Amino acid sequence: MFLRIGELARRTGLTVRALRHYDDIALLVPSARSSGGYRLYSRKDVARLYRIQALRRLDLSLADIQGLLDNAAGEVSEVVAQQVAQLDREILQASALRTHLLTVQDQLQASEEPGIDDWLLALESMVAGSKYFSEDERRRLTTQRGGFTDAVAPERAELSAWLQRLVAVGVSPEDPEAQALAQRWIELLLEEAGGDEGLLMKLYAMHWNEPSLHALTGVDRSGIRYISHAMAFARLQLYATHCSADDMVTLRQHYVAQTDAWPPLIAEVRQQMLVSTPTDGPTMRALALRWQALSLGKAGGDAALHAKLQRAFRHDAALRVGSGIDEKLAAYVGQAIAHLGDASTS
Structure with a gap:
């Protein structure tokens, strides 16, 4: 029994155009x-x-879905495992957010209500934290900050004013x-x-994405980009x-x-490392290709210069500070890139 495209579209809720596109891309x-x-x-x-539709519900691209369906079923299992892990993290984050909100509620009921701008900014910052950090990471940050934030607040304000100037x-x-500003x-x-480069990247992402933090720190996306580029020149x-001079x-x-x-x-690769995504699977293959292209691009496509940069980065600790790339991450992505070479020669 065969179904014509119109009937298949009607019975699945898809459009004829979508089915034709699926055919066009094989x-x-x-x-x-x-x-x-x-x-x-x-x-x-x-x-x-x-x-295909089941995998689409996991927010995979059509290219990733095609790679999964055309390869071993074990890779589909890998994707499902990643999604389960992500849901587990979201449940923990939602639970932590609820606890925070109850605390805010108690404070509001027990004392004079703060100005609306003050508590909205605090609340938005709290929500931002739950997006970017696990419960364990938030505990670590809270412990690490114990008094640190207040102690450096004047310097942060000075750096913000310096940046704006x-x-x-x-x-x-x-x-x-x-x-000098960027390095400090x-x-x-x-x-x-x-000193955790992984947490540094999460702090960077949070400061980049959250308008509430832009208001609190006085540093918006253009300022963060300025700092990032200044760090690149320092590196x-x-x-x-x-x-060499050339x-x-x-x-x-x-x-x-x-x-x-x-x-x-870097953030995407670290997330895959944290959930133990195989370095030879489709997800890491795609990320390794992007990593390899960017890495070669900064050397202007010069393979010999690229090799020099890699050796320098491995052996000069100063180059790694603030990069978001620690030894564990470098080893992980290095394995994924090595598998690219294995695939090309097999």
């Missing part, structure tokens, strides 16, 4: 065609469509003054994170001891241009 190719050229779908095709007068992130800013974030100077000319043309793409990629 995700769901009908088993037969009628004498008039109409697509005809078999029972096997419908079963594949069911799996530099941006207002158009000082380049390459300027030594901008680099990152040092403070690292102290807040207890570039460190590479000078590992590279190498540095190439790096000055390409290195900083890659800066904005790194934090979200």
